[in-house]
Amino acid sequence: MNRSIHSFSYSPLASRVIFGAGRRADIAAEAARLDCKRPIIITTRDQRYLGEEVAQQFEPATSSLFDDATMHTPWEITQRALGQAKEAGVDCVIAIGGGSAIGLSKAIALQTDLPQVAVPTTYAGSEVTPIIGETRNGEKRTQRTLKVLPEVVIYDVDLTLSLPASISAASGLNAIAHAVEALYAQDENPVTSLIAEEGIAALATSLPDVITAPSSVNARRIAQYGAWLCGTCLGTVGMGLHHKICHVLGGTFNLPHAQTHAVMIAHVASYNAQAAPHAMASIARALEADSACAGLYDLARELRVPQALKDLGMPEEGIDRTVELVMKNAYSNPRSPDAKALRIMLERAWIGFPAAPIE
Known part of the structure; x- marks a missing residue:
């Protein structure tokens, strides 16, 4: 095969990726690797049960659950989540769900520099990117910054089995x-x-x-x-x-x-x-x-x-x-x-x- 390789730059991103059935059981251990034990757990309302399951991996009363993640990451939702995170004194963000949950997790990280553990349940891919899209005043804007790149991504195939x-x-x-x-x-x-x-x-x-x-x-x-x-x-x-x-x-x-x-x-x-x-x-x-x-x-x-x-x-x-x-x-x-x-x-x-x- 004839190939023509031109001049290029390649900058791999520094995320830890864990792949395999049942690996969501490792969430608390991965948070501990980041020296974190007081997470805010982000879900949508429909997937609150997943957040409750994650909370069971932590000591009682050390986690906070926010279940109002919304499509396109509206700023007013981010503000509410930031207020809850501050009140609870959290030290990391755990997002479990699709793009709405992971987008809100990134929005929190952008404002706080808190480390993130992302556990996707869809195929959107946002969890391995330094990209965030936020909606303010009816207009969605995106930016790239390593501040929003999750430190750990856990792919548990079992979480996708119920995806319609x-x-x-x-x-x-x-x-x-x-x-x-x-x-x-x-x-x-x-x-x-x-x-x-x-x-x-x-x-x-x-x-x-x-x-x-x-x-x-x-x-x-x-x-x-x-x-x-x-x-x-x-x-x-x-x-x-x-x-x-x-x-x-x-x-x-x-x-x-x-x-x-x-x-x-x-x-x-x-x-x-x-x-x-x-x-x-x-x-x-x-x-x-x-x-x-x-x-x-x-x-x-x-x-x-x-x-x-x-x-x-x-x-x-x-x-x-x-x-x-x-x-x-x-x-x-x-x-x-x-x-x-x-x-x-x-x-x-x-x-x-x-x-x-x-x-």
Whole structure:
């Protein structure tokens, strides 16, 4: 195989990753390794029971449970959690759940420098990134800082077995989006590109089995492995148009995070296809498809995720506002943002048309 290796930089992130069934039993021990014993435990209301289970690993009355983590990390929720953490005198943050819980944990760490133990129950990948997205005054903004990178991540496949098939599918496509954008990132490198292709392949092969046999430990294990790899890509290199659009859509119209990624990923790949041929070849290879765009669209259809932004609650009149916000700030992307082309792409995604090349 002929390879051309260009000049690059690669900065691996310093997180401790623990992988395996039943490993959530190690949470208190991992907190102790960080010299911590008074955690605030972050969950959503639906997963409060997991937080209560974690609390049992600590001495009575030494932990505090906050169960109001909310999608897109609204600042008012963060303020409440910070107040509880201060009142309880905590020395670390433990997040158990999906992106909402982990996002709030990061928001607390950003303000306090408290160490974090993240225990994900979905495939979103945020747990291995130094990225935080927060929503203030109706606008979601992201930043990169090592202050929010969890010190320890525990992947317990047992925690994913109860994740509904529809959420598993959307969450998995969300993870794949990280790897897709890593392959055409301005700061892409050979290491991250290898990780990205392997992550896409692992999820593409396992997610259909997760949908048809949700209790399959092997399928869930492979999907979790793929999600970790894709999340590692998200944390290592910069993201482009896809993530910009999804953050605008989520923060402005309160659309569900993973489902928005699932709708948009094939469309944005089509938008970028001609400007990033090597990335598209890697994606197609990982998907075992004729093209990246067709492969992503076909996988989404097979997984029966939503196909249209209108089905997620986005108003049609929001398309122009989305274009305006996407064009507002500069960001890296292989194809320069063009308002007319973006509008066409978003119109197709709003209706639910298949992804198609956009001139």
